Amino acid sequence: MSGRKVSEKTIRRLSHYAMCLRRARAAGTSVITSSYLSRRCGISAAAVRKDLAGYGDFGKQGSGYQVDQLLANIQEILGTCDPPPVIIVGAGNIGRALLESGLDGTGGYCYSAAFDIDPELVGSEYSGIKVRPMEDLPQYLKKTGDVIAVLAVSPGRGQEAVDKLVEAGCSYILSFTLEPIETPEDACLHYVEVSTELDILTHSMKRGGLE
Amino acid sequence: MSGRKVSEKTIRRLSHYAMCLRRARAAGTSVITSSYLSRRCGISAAAVRKDLAGYGDFGKQGSGYQVDQLLANIQEILGTCDPPPVIIVGAGNIGRALLESGLDGTGGYCYSAAFDIDPELVGSEYSGIKVRPMEDLPQYLKKTGDVIAVLAVSPGRGQEAVDKLVEAGCSYILSFTLEPIETPEDACLHYVEVSTELDILTHSMKRGGLE
């Protein structure tokens, strides 16, 4: 069950289900229905069932899904039972804010280190994480193994930082920069693009009539 | 040409093209080809041409696309020629970091105000924007008209903030909270979900073999 290929769209939905399930569990709910998840995630109930049934019979007819069991199954599919450490690259405004906000409630993710090229920032500590110099990165990665890097460097520094990361052996990157970056083919780079999200909202506003 | 309905996926691509075009223009390039945009955005060249040809004949065969003209056309399609003001709701870590990072290079977006319920934060100023009390929101919206609200409130405060925004007449919201929010049907709410992006990367790492 660990060799299945899952489309990004499906992963997005599964991730949302997982989020809802964690919240339901925290609220003491032990059984949940597809129509509840449907309302909560803005997806049709049939789609929810199809997603879940595709990987085994998780639900009990007439009642619904066992929260604990379903959550465990989804995390097994996603591979998020034992999530990798997350490091921050770039301890400027955004990097610091992310560190200080933490990753509670995200299903086990946790910031494990932070790096910056600016000597002024190196040594400062935020939420118990001390900022290290960029030169320490290769050694840290060698010691720690696979990590996800969150990129929050200043504008114009994105490409350089990605190159360093990939060279040091880190291939999984989530970028908060606003610039398009040339991705090496053996790396997996995702963007959080505020600008694009704003464009989508603007389009709805000016042209759309509310999606 | 302003009544076309465009799918979100297409809007995302158009937004990327616009970003590349702005950068090309800044670099002095005046003509651009579909294969350049293709490489730069990680999309096939045929798809680029199909996107662009769908809204009129923008390109000149044999040479390519005029950067200025294409950018203007895309912004016309998106409705982003005259982008709405952006307000920040929640002046905590993330809200402040976003304010201080600004929105330069995003095609004209600009933060116009910030709000918070915490009296401690009200009155502080970041990047020239003074934080106002949440009670001023309705009046501000009445005066300003349509805006996009960026939601960066503390965990657990998301629903409350969205309700206030919608009640005050703001229907276009980009949320940085990690919690799923019950959206009123006449509002348009988008999420920046770090947790989901991390799940996608983790899946690639553990199950995937690099997408």
Added chain:
DNA sequence: GCGTGTGAACCTCTTCACAGCG
């Protein structure tokens, strides 16, 4: 009766190959 599992129709999006223009 309630809620899940599923096969089939439906629709959208993507890809390909080639025609057409400069």
Added chain:
DNA sequence: CGCTGTGAAGAGGTTCACACGC
């Protein structure tokens, strides 16, 4: 000869209606 525009084929995802089990 280079690059855009486009129709047709293919793949993928979504919706629907209904059968099955509690």
